[in-house]
Amino acid sequence: MKILSSLFSPAGKNARLSIVIYHRVLPNPDPLVGGGDVNSFEKQLGYLTKNFNVLPLYEAIKRLRQGTLPSRAVSITFDDGYADNAEIALPILQKYNVSATFFIASGFLDGGRMWNDTVIESVRQAQGERLALDEINLGTHIISTLTQRREALFNIIEILKYLPHEVRQLQVEEIRTRIAANLPNDLMMTSDQVRQLHNAGMEIGGHTVTHPILSKVNNTIALTEIANGKEALEGIIGAPVRLFAYPNGKPGKDYCADHVEMVKQLGFEAAVSTAWGAAKGHDDVFQLPRFTPWDKSELFYVLRMAQNTLNRIEVV
Structure with a gap:
């Protein structure tokens, strides 16, 4: 399979850089939202x-340019x-000697x-067979089965995601x-865990302060979010x-050309989106694509990665 993947991602000037993206690594699969488990x-x-050359992202970007x-x-x-990134993912990354x-x-x-x-945690704990949120313009949802509860959750999140920040916060608080x-307060890292990752040789990157969709806030707020997140870290x-x-991270929908310029002006050296594809040497290093295959078998996982190198990269 290495020969196959090398055909799609050769070395040198014609090389392609694939970047995979994760969010959580849970002890066990989450029946409600799915996602990655250990x-x-x-x-x-x-x-x-086994099948790829795994490089630290900063080094890979530098070599892509070169x-x-x-x-x-x-x-x-x-x-x-x-927090599970530090508690669960870090030891596994160290086991495989990758950054x-x-x-x-x-x-x-x-x-x-x-x-x-x-x-997520509110909908998980909701009682009864119906979740009535009509009064806050989020509809009424049947949640008597796990499938229905999951569908309700995804529909609610999709509506909330693109609302103005203040409106969304009010509606989220109303749902709660x-x-x-009874909501957890230990889902995210502590500052000590961020330092632990850094001291272990991992790269720490900026992701704003409060994770707004940049295209949905004015440029002053966007710049402050990006700058203050960088400064805090x-x-x-x-x-x-x-x-x-x-x-x-969707180009043109979640961020615009103005935000790319902000990132450059604030001294970042590269940035990543969530557009699919693999970067080539001439591509914009401030809009690098990312992708994660979902196949469970090794063969189809590698094939999916190879196929992704052929995707045309979307940028703003």
């Missing part, structure tokens, strides 16, 4: 280290700053909670109050924060 993460890490990437080059990233970049929204460190997790959910690790990830 067993699937370790299996995928095994596929990556035309010196090895064939089958891959980098690993995590978004948001969940990852962790893009952290600084405002949720030390006991904070992202709005989507408030919604109506359900009277640099204060924690005592080192430059060189890389950035656009929240949600």
Whole structure:
């Protein structure tokens, strides 16, 4: 399979850089939201280290520019700053002797909670067979089965995601109050865990302060979010924060050309989106694509990675 993947991702000036993206690594699969658990993460890490050349993202970007990437080059990233990244993912990364970049929204460190997790945990704990949210324009949802509860959750999050920040926060708080959910305050990293990752040789990247969709806030707020997130993380690790990830990350929908310029002006050296594809040497290093295959078998995992190198990269 190495020969196959090398055909799609050769070395040198024609090299392509694949960047995989993770969020959480849970002890066990979450029946409500799915997502990665420790067993699937370790299996995928095994596929990556066996079939690809895994490089730290900062080094990989530098070599992409220089035309010196090895064939089958891959980098690993995590978004948001969940505590399980330090508690569960880090030991596995160390076991396989690979580095990852962790893009952290600084405002949720030390006991904070992202709005989507408030919604997830509230819907998880909702009682009865119906979740009535018509009064806050979020509809009424049947939640008598796990499938229905999951569908309701995803529909609610999709509506909330693109609302103005203040409106969304009010509605999220209303959901929490109506359900009277007992919400966790340990989902995100502590500052000490950020330092632990940095001291272990992992890269810490910026991801704003409160994870707004940049295209949905004015430019003053966007610039402040990006700048203050960078400053906060640099204060924690005592080192430059060189890389950035656009929240949600869809080009033209979640961030615009103005935000790319802000990232450059603030001294970041590269940035990543969530557009699919693999970067080539001439591509914009401030809009690098990312992708994570979902196949469970090694063969199809590698084929999916190879196929992704052929995707046309979307940028603003």
